[in-house]
Each structure stands twice: as C-alpha cells, then as structure tokens.
Amino acid sequence: MIKLVTLLVRRDDLSHQEFLDYWRTEHAPRAKEMPHVEKYVIDVPTDPEKSQYDGMAELYFEDMDALADAFDSPTGQAVEADLQNFTVPDAGPTMFVEEDVQLDETE
Secondary structure (H helix, E strand, O other), rough: EEEEEEEOOOOOOOOOHHHHHHHHHHHHHHHOOOOOOOEEEEEOOOOOHOOOOOOHHHHHEHHHHHHHHHHOOOOHHHHHHHHHOOOOOOOOOEEEEEOOOOOOOOO
C-alpha cells in the first residue's frame, strides 16, 4: 500500500474555515472519484493559528502504478488543477510512503 501525504497551505485570501469548507465540500468529492483511490483522509490541525500548515491530505493506493494512473486520468488532472482554488500549490511538502503500522487498536 502506497500513501501520498501532502501538507496544504491555504490561499491568503481565504480564512481557515473557508479553506476547510471548500476542501470538504468541493475538492474532496472530486478527489474521491479519482480511479484507484482506496482511502482518502483529511487531517486538520486542532489549533490552526499555531500550525505551519492548514491541513494534510492522505490518499492511499495499491501501488505507485495505481497512483500514477490516478493522477494521469482526466479526473486526477482536474483534481490537481482545483488545488489552486483553495491552496498555494506546492507550498507544502509531499511524500510518497509505505505505511508500517506498529500498533492499531482501532481494528
């Protein structure tokens, strides 16, 4: 399982709440429609005024080929283009990681 982790920075003309509202109601539904996405998580800081980033997106894929196919698709390209509507694209780091869960008491 591959996870794409991106730390997001909101546009200066948006409040933190406006950023979250757009992300949750406009962007997330589009991202969930990308092919091969197995899980999509939005992480929000508990105290945004003290955080360097406004949120973190986690998208899970079976492998790197599935991730590449997702972002090469018309839907994936539209999702990437939509980032400019609420974030400063590439302002935060992006990582491609393999999870190594050491403990999960939620299951």
